[in-house]
Amino acid sequence: MSDFVIENGVLKDYTGAGGNIVLPSGITQIWQGVFHHKRNITGVTIPRGVKSIGAAAFLECRNLKGVALPEGLLKIEKGAFACCASLQSIFIPDSVTELQSDAFGQCTALKSVRIGRGVTSLNGVFLNCTALETIEIPDTVTNLWWYAFDGCTALKSARIGRGVKELDIDVFKGCPSLREITVSAGCKVVGEVPANCRIIRK
Secondary structure (H helix, E strand, O other): OOOEEEEOOEEEEEOOOOEEEEOOOOOOEEOOOOOOOOOOEEEEEOOOOOOEEOOOOOOOOOOOOEEEOOOOOOEEOOOOOOOOOOOOEEEOOOOOOEEOOOOOOOOOOOOEEEOOOOOOEEOOOOOOOOOOOEEEOOOOOOEEOOOOOOOOOOOOEEEOOOOOOEEEHHHHOOOOOOOEEEEOOOOEEEOOOOOOOEEEEO
């Protein structure tokens, strides 16, 4: 019996034993909440052809250490990987154009992040990622919402791409370890820069 319930290309349920799982080819969408709270999952490989990952799809998969996202993926919905406390790194493909709020919120072991060049807006995607030390925003991003990195208490440096023309310091509210922010020469910085943090223009 298959561990996967698939309807018209949509993965609707998983009943397997966990571990490192490879999702079957032929699916185009991972339904919301499919793997919610399944702590037996340690790794996931998502095949090419998947276009979207639903809201809370992997919420609270606390032993999930690795995720392989495919090129061609377009959308990661709200809270898709939130509270995955063992997830250490994530590589977001350039094909992703919609990265919703809290997608990786409270991933408290997350240290390494690569944001693809298809993303244009960040809205609280990495809230309370307390192990994240550095972040690099690609030039394609034009909009950083208030409190985008709120609660990233270990964040030491941020490099902001040339697409951001105005940076509100509140983007980094709750980041007491932040020491430097690199912005483009023409970027307008709004708000009070903390005394222990410097702005570098390049």
